Amino acid sequence: MALKHATPMLDELEKGPWPSFVTDIKRMAARKPMCEDLLGLLEMSYEHKEGHWKHGGIVGVFGYGGGVIGRYCDRPDLFPNVAHFHTMRVNQPASKFYSTEALRKLCDIWEEHGSGLTNMHGSTGDCILLGTTTDQLEPIFYRLTHELGMDLGGSGSNMRTPEGCVGRARCEWSCLDTQDIIYDITIKYQDELHRPMFPYKFKFKASGCPNDCVAAIARADCSIIGTWRDKIRIDQEAVRAYVGGELVPNGGSHGFEKRKLDIQKEVIDLCPTRCMEWDGKNLKIWDEDCTRCMHCINVMPRALRPGTDVGATILCGAKAPILEGAQLSSVIIPFMKMEPPYEEFHEFVEKMWDWWMENGKNRERLGELIQRLGLREFLKAVEVQPDPRMINTPRFNPYIFYDPADVPGGWERDAKAYRERHHA
Amino acid sequence: MAQIEYKGKVFNLDEDGFIDSFDNWCPEWVEYVKESEGIQELTEEHWKIIHVLQDYYRKHGIAPMVRILTKVTGYKLKYIYELFPSGPGKGACKMAGLPKPTGCV
Numbered sequence: 156m157a158l159k160h161a162t163p164m165l166d167e168l169e170k171g172p173w174p175s176f177v178t179d180i181k182r183m184a185a186r187k188p189m190c191e192d193l194l195g196l197l198e199m200s201y202e203h204k205e206g207h208w209k210h211g212g213i214v215g216v217f218g219y220g221g222g223v224i225g226r227y228c229d230r231p232d233l234f235p236n237v238a239h240f241h242t243m244r245v246n247q248p249a250s251k252f253y254s255t256e257a258l259r260k261l262c263d264i265w266e267e268h269g270s271g272l273t274n275m276h277g278s279t280g281d282c283i284l285l286g287t288t289t290d291q292l293e294p295i296f297y298r299l300t301h302e303l304g305m306d307l308g309g310s311g312s313n314m315r316t317p318e319g320c321v322g323r324a325r326c327e328w329s330c331l332d333t334q335d336i337i338y339d340i341t342i343k344y345q346d347e348l349h350r351p352m353f354p355y356k357f358k359f360k361a362s363g364c365p366n367d368c369v370a371a372i373a374r375a376d377c378s379i380i381g382t383w384r385d386k387i388r389i390d391q392e393a394v395r396a397y398v399g400g401e402l403v404p405n406g407g408s409h410g411f412e413k414r415k416l417d418i419q420k421e422v423i424d425l426c427p428t429r430c431m432e433w434d435g436k437n438l439k440i441w442d443e444d445c446t447r448c449m450h451c452i453n454v455m456p457r458a459l460r461p462g463t464d465v466g467a468t469i470l471c472g473a474k475a476p477i478l479e480g481a482q483l484s485s486v487i488i489p490f491m492k493m494e495p496p497y498e499e500f501h502e503f504v505e506k507m508w509d510w511w512m513e514n515g516k517n518r519e520r521l522g523e524l525i526q527r528l529g530l531r532e533f534l535k536a537v538e539v540q541p542d543p544r545m546i547n548t549p550r551f552n553p554y555i556f557y558d559p560a561d562v563p564g565g566w567e568r569d570a571k572a573y574r575e576r577h578h579a
Numbered sequence: 580m581a582q583i584e585y586k587g588k589v590f591n592l593d594e595d596g597f598i599d600s601f602d603n604w605c606p607e608w609v610e611y612v613k614e615s616e617g618i619q620e621l622t623e624e625h626w627k628i629i630h631v632l633q634d635y636y637r638k639h640g641i642a643p644m645v646r647i648l649t650k651v652t653g654y655k656l657k658y659i660y661e662l663f664p665s666g667p668g669k670g671a672c673k674m675a676g677l678p679k680p681t682g683c684v
Contacts, residue, residue, distance in 0.1 A: 211679060212594070212595060213595050213597075213668060213669050213679055213680060214595060214669070215665060215666060215669055217617045217664035217665055218660055218664055219666070220660070220666035220667070220668060220669070225595060227594050238594075239594075311668075312645075346656070346657060350656050350657065350660055350666065351645060351666075351668070352645045352646060352649075352656050354644065354646075512646055517644055
């Protein structure tokens with residue numbers, strides 16, 4: 156099909172063995188003039204080496220302050236069909252379980268009212284619908300909610316759509332019912348999700364085990380990561396089967412070829428805390444030193460399993476680099492049972508938000524506020540006692556006190572008077 | 580930029596329907612735009628919010644954070660959405676003639 160605009164540079168992106176978004180958009184362009192102009196605009200951006208979307212744009216549906224991101228192009232004279240090209244974020248089902256029927260219907264609605272282009276899923280976790288005009292927003296919103304029972308997700312300075320890994324639905328390692336947790340957060344905090352009130356965005360992500368498949372520790376202001384507080388379950392027979400070459404390591408992730416596992420080299424020596432020992436017959440683990448890196452469990456899934464006394468570690472403060480560099484979440488609550496109705500968790504969340512809303516500057520993420528005012532102030536606000544597990548290398552300096560009140564006489568010392576009493 | 584005329588006043592609007600300058604704000608603007616923001620009748624409560632926004636803007640040169648708006652007016656955020664269905668940022672700021680709130684999505 157001949158397109159309205161020549162796109163020589165975009166065409167390059169169709170070459171090679173990979174799937175191409177250009178091909179996808181071209182396929183849609185046959186039916187949607189919006190997609191034709193989108194290609195033209197993108198080609199022009201490549202030519203000029205600058206984006207042609209204007210910054211900002213504020214559109215939405217009645218009752219909600221988020222969920223729609225306004226997009227306008229700066230050359231509506233050349234590309235009138237993408238003069239408006241708003242993005243809608245649709246709250247994905249927990250762990251992204253859709254029925255094909257729901258997906259088809261969603262696509263039908265979108266093709267009728269928008270560009271037909273989707274992004275499944277955006278890095279926010281939501282199902283992203285790309286490109287529509289202001290007059291279509293309310294009809295789409297009505298149909299999403301009434302025909303599909305789906306809702307808009309979060310955008311702007313609100314709680315973003317919470318996201319969780321596949322959890323117990325498909326994964327034997329999951330220590331949490333991530334779907335229930337995500338559903339609970341979504342329903343409990345509807346106001347925070349739809350009506351921006353925070354200094355900036357706030358993300359929850361829940362991973363069932365420390366493999367952290369949704370990268371909660373790297374991206375969520377509040378990361379909920381499954382863990383256990385008893386011992387790793389060991390099936391010694393299966394350990395010997397891996398060593399003897401009867402079982403394929405890593406569940407076949409690195410090839411199904413049968414081979415003997417060099418347990419010393421591939422497991423024991425790679426344990427970050429060296430808490431394991433193999434005597435040729437039995438595997439021993441000093442669980443008190445385990446930092447839940449998951450490596451041994453990942454290599455020998457038939458032999459090792461997380462313990463049975465399961466719960467979550469709650470961490471706070473991750474963010475991508477904007478003001479400061481990227482930051483990972485820090486452990487705040489080493490272990491929480493995380494069982495319905497999640498009261499303990501809700502209490503923590505509300506204390507955390509109160510402190511952030513009271514002290515946070517405009518567009519300051521929780522992690523940045525903790526950095527600015529100190530972990531000590533944050534811990535006081537959420538009423539959590541300092542704990543060595545909050546520190547990366549707790550044994551590096553054993554003389555850490557969080558608060559001068561914890562030290563008799565405070566932190567101030569008169570060095571001169573001390574030297575007079577203790578001559579060198 | 581679109582231009583509209585209402586009751587003898589002329590307004591220049593951007594694509595989101597915000598007026599070009601706070602100085603060009605007048606009560607007729609509120610009257611004109613209320614319907615497209617989902618408001619039937621303007622009440623004293625609407626005006627209270629509009630005036631708080633304008634006072635804050637005159638003093639600080641920016642729109643207040645939502646938390647400050649709820650604190651100063653004493654209205655819960657949900658109630659502000661009942662008054663201004665399109666929200667404090669899009670609806671109330673637009674009607675008060677404040678510049679479009681910027682923000683990263």
